[in-house]
Structure formats: structure tokens, C-alpha cells
Amino acid sequence: MSKIAIYILLIVLGALAAYIILEDLIKNEMLIRAENPYAFDLKEFEEVDPALIKYHETKRVKLDNPFPKAIDYHKGFLAMAFQNHLQVIDTSGREIFNRKVPGPSTAICISEKKIIYLGCKTRLEVYDFWGDLLDTWQEIDTGAYITSIAIVGGKLFVANAGGPEIIRYDKQGEIELKFDGKNQESKDHGFVVPSPYFDVDIDPEDDLWIANTGLQNIQNYTKSGSLRGYWGNSGYNAEDFTGCCNPAHFTILSDGSFVTCEKGLVRIKVHKPSGKLDAFVAAPKDFAKNSGPLDLASDEHDHIYALDITQKMVRKFERK
């Protein structure tokens, strides 16, 4: 190759390199970004086989307080946590009380003795059934984020998404145990909680169930924090859990079936105790566009109460 040919080649390639850099540097990316090649279109997954929808909506109760956060049911009453309010209504929608609380409320649970435990992000507050403050427990730590509370056998199991960990309290507010789901011997991954959705509930056999949302499954633990089993799969099929952190909320029916609600592709489903899909309670089309996930509660008749945080209402579903 002659020297002149090499020089011509170098000039051409040098000009090409300069053009590529300058052209990219001066273009307005905002105009180019108008089309997002990675837009995640969920439309095709919003369609649900009508035969699978075995529930229908029977009641709606509009809520006045801003920012509804969590719901729990106990013997005819629904207790709800709003960012700075605590409200109890009966199942017909009649208000029992509505109190302002310091907040910010993030979780709620009523005990057998009608004591209300309100999770306020980093600490727990204890109220009686008329909304009077009984006690404020010690702050967990500044990075804590309480997302769910469950009570069994005189013990409170508090889900802290900030850990992520489950904290076991006695009823006086003393911490007895913390566990993160990890097990050195079996190399269990532990709780993976990418966002503040980390639910916990008790089944009719008094067993503890925890939604390991980052792994898209629901796990069964002993009261001392040992993993016993799990079910759930990541995916877009009806029986699976979608996205990064699901199921966002769940509750357990009298036969041990699980009612789950997912975020992103918002849908409420019933899974049998084995984890097999039983029915759809509500399909994505039944919720507002860009709806957040709905916290769930259920009563003795296995009616399902869903707290619609986007439309600010409690929605009751019954099996057809």
C-alpha cells in the first residue's frame, strides 16, 4: 500500500470518526427520544378470560380522607390507615370514628381485643377501638419502612421493607426477634424487597406467610424465622406474579386460599392453598389507569375488601 493511499485512507477515516462524534454530540436527544423503544406495553396482558372471573363487585364506599394507605378487617369493622388519619367504618360504610394521627401511616392491623396497631413508617402506635392513643413504641431505626402487621398468639409480626426484615414484638412492644429470611446453611437468598411492598399475614392454621416480592413468591416461615416452604412464580401468565415486586398485597381466606393483588399490572386473584390459580376477583380493566396496588382484607364469609388508593374507595367483592 503506497504512502499516498494510506494518507487518503487516514483522512477519510479521521473525517468519519469526527463526523460520528460531532453528529451525536449536537443532536437534540429529546426529539429523538420521542419514541421509547423499550416502552413496556401491558395491554395484551390486561385481557382476562371471562370464565376465570368468579367474583363480582357488590359495594363501594367512598372515602374522604386523603392518601389511603392500608386496610384491615375485624368482626364487622374495617379499620383504615390514611397518611394522617385513622378511620374505622362498619361493612355498610357507617363511620365509627375518624381521627387525625401524626403519621405517616403505612400499615394497620386490629387484634382480637380490638386494639389497633398503626404502622407509622419507622414506629408503631397503639390505639383503642375509639381512636385514642394508648402507646407509642420505640422507633425501629430511621431507615425503617413498616409495610404490614400481622398478629398471632400474642405476638406481632411487623414487616420492615427498610431492612428488609420481619420483626417479632410482644404485646408490650419489646422486640423479641428479627429475621431476614437468610439461612447460611442452605444459602437462601432472604427477603428481596426492591420497593415498599412487603406484606405479611396469618393463615387459619396460625401459620406465618410473607410476600417475598423481589422473588415473586409467598413464603411460609416458622414463628422463629425459618423458611418452611413457598409458592409463586415470576411471569405474565394468569397464575404468575408480574413485574419487579409482587404480590404487593395479599390476604388469606378461611380455607387457606390466598387473595393477591399485584402492582404494575393491577389485578386481584385467588390462589388455592397450594398456590394454584383458582379465580380472578378483578381484572386490570376494573381499575383506573395507572392505579396503584390495592391493600386487601377479608371477612368471615370470605368477602374481599380492597382499598382502592387511586379512586379513594373501599371496594367489596363477593364470589358469584
Next chain:
Amino acid sequence: MLKGRLFKISSVLFGLLVSIVTFAQQRFPRPDFESDYKTPTLEIPEPRHGILEYADVLILLIVLLLATRFVLQKRSRKGILYLSVFSLLYFGFYRNGCICSIGAIQNVALAIVDPSYAISLTALAFFMLPLLFALFVGRVFCGAACPLGAIQDLLIIKPIELPVGIRKSLGLLPYLYLGLSLLFACTQTDFIICRYDPFVGIFRMDAKFNMLVLGGSFLIIGMFVGRPYCRFLCPYGVLLNWMSKVSKKHLTITPSGCVDCRLCERSCPVDAIKKPVADPVSKKKDINRFLISSLLIPLWILAGGYVVSSAHVYLSKANRNVQLAELLISHPEIKNDPDHIDVQTFLTSGKTMQTLLGEAAQIREQFRIGGWILGAFLGLAFGLMFTRKTIYRNRTGYEPDKGNCVSCGRCMDYCPVGKPNFEELIKTKIGTQS
């Protein structure tokens, strides 16, 4: 003997590389999308966890120490070559070219101007270590540890000597690139060194077409012009050049005295060998030229500052906030486009148009001030380049240019001094010359 040691060193480094892979684990397992959704590729590799974060620093340190030994003590071109191949495989293809010392300039710059930006110790170490080594032993990083240098070095086929004028002119580009990358990093506009790294797409094997063409162009150019990126673009090379110029020790072409055999003359692919220089004919004339050039430096600084700061409006268009503000002013209807992710993100953030315009104006002002600094810096570099041309230093033998030499060791390999076949080599050389 040396081959045996090199084999041992390579085995240890390879073993380390393999063992690191087995430790890797994602903190948050990626959800298994069982749909047709195409997951976006990450622009930068995922950060390393725990002690692995520091493994790269340790490996860089080991490579730099070995390179120093090969350059100063062993005088082994082969050793440097093997190290550079390792660096290409490890820092290039295995670590996907991230983190690298060249890009770390931007992290350091941003950390200095923005106290809320936390720079990792790894980034800081990658920035500092090569500079420290350059300060004491020259640019061993370029010769043995830089994957960008290594990929170009391995493809040098028929290096040609560029005319001095072109070399000097193109040699100003790294100053411009350094200044622009600092300006863009400090205004939180972009990390352009990473964005226009021509080889990172090759390392990650995911280059977009235009970047593949860019990388390919540099590699083809590099077949005839040794290390084009290192010499005419690399912003980190500017800093290494400064450090290496005052380095205490440095690679030497010959282990003892230069015998002026000229065997090394054409060995350097980066034209970094200084030839012997006799005393200038007219010292008075040169002193006058030196004085004039020196006096012109402030003018170059002012002119540079003025020119670049005048372009601040244009330069600031690279900033996303400025782009968004301009877009919303020129195309207000775009607010109704539900698919425009940037516009929708802005609208849902709760930020007012007034706030956005205020931010855009602030960024433009930063570019104006930064433009003066960048222009002054370029003017200074330009002025000094002219002034240096008026300075003559008497040199009797061939020497490496301490600033520009990348310590690849080729010249050491060519130098016959101290080699067993010294006499024969000299005779051959004399024979070819006559």
C-alpha cells in the same frame, strides 16, 4: 527463565480472574420476563459488590508494579506485551471497560464541584494510581494496563511517521477533549469520555452501529498511525503526559550509553523518540522568538477564553435540562404527547416551567464561565506549544520523549547495547547504511 516467570504470573492473574467470576451474585435478582419484552441493555456494567469492588484496584496495582519492573529492571518488551494482553482481556473484555482511569476523570471532576456526588474509592484509585506511577516511573499504565491502549497497540501493522505539523496540531485535540469532558461533567451534562469511548462497545460486544464504525475507524487508523486514540484524543493522556514529564525515573532506550546506531529510530510507533540535536546556529534569534512567543501566551489565553465562552449557548444544548426547556418552548404541543417519556416525566414531577427555565439559564451561565476557563486552558496549551518550538536542548543521543512515551518498550527491544549479538547487529546496520 523470564518465560517461566511470565507463565507463572499469567497463571496467577488468570486464576484470580476466574475465581472472581464465581463470587459474583446479583443483589436483586432480575425478574424473569416471560413475555416478548426486550430488556434494555445497561449502559454501564453493574457495580461490583463487597470486596470484589476492590479486586479491580488490586489487579490494577499488580499490573502497574509488574509493568514498572518490566520497564525499569527487566527491560522486557515481551513482559509488557503479555501484561497488555492480560489488561485487554481483564479490564477490557471481562470488566467491559468499566471502570477505567480515563473515564474516572469525570467522576473526580464531578465529585469536586458537587459535594452531593459520592465518588467510589475504586474510581478514585483508578484515577490516582496511574498518575502516581507516571509521576515516578512514566506512563507504564499506557503501555501495560490500559485496555484501550492495548487493543490499538496489538493492531499496529505498518506505522508511518506523521509530519511534525500534523502531529503537533492533532496533539492539541486531547486538551480540547479533556476541557470539554470536564466542562460537561462539572455541569452534570454528560460523561462524554465514556459516551465516545470508541472501544467500549467492542469490549461489551453491544456497540451501536455508529460506535462500531467509530471503533473500527480508530483500529484501522491505528494500523498505520500508532495508538491514534492515545495520542490524539485521550484526555487522561494529557494528565499522564504532565506527570511523566517530571518523572523521577523513566524507560530508557539504552541500558547504558547511546552508541548512535539509529536502530531505535523507527521503532517507536508513537513518534516519541527524541533525536540528537546540535547547538542552534543563532542563539540570539531564538531568544527573540522565545520572548515573542512567551509574550503572546496571555493573548492566546484571552482569545481562547473569548472564543469558547462565545459558544456557550451552543455547547449548553448538550444538557438535557436545556434541551427539554428548548423543546417545550419550540414545540409546546409536545406536552400532549403521552408517549414522550422525558416530557411526561417532567410534567408529572410537579416542577413548573418557570423552574425549568431557571435551571436551564443557570446551566447556560455555568457553560459561559466554564467556556472562559476551557478557552483559557486551550489558549495556554496552544501558546506553550509555540513557545516550546523555540526552545532547543542539546542532545547527543536518542532519548524517549518522557511526556509522550507510552512505555511500550519497543525501543528497548531494538537497542543492541548490552545484547549478546551487539557487534553483529551494528555491523548489519552499518552495512545497510553504506
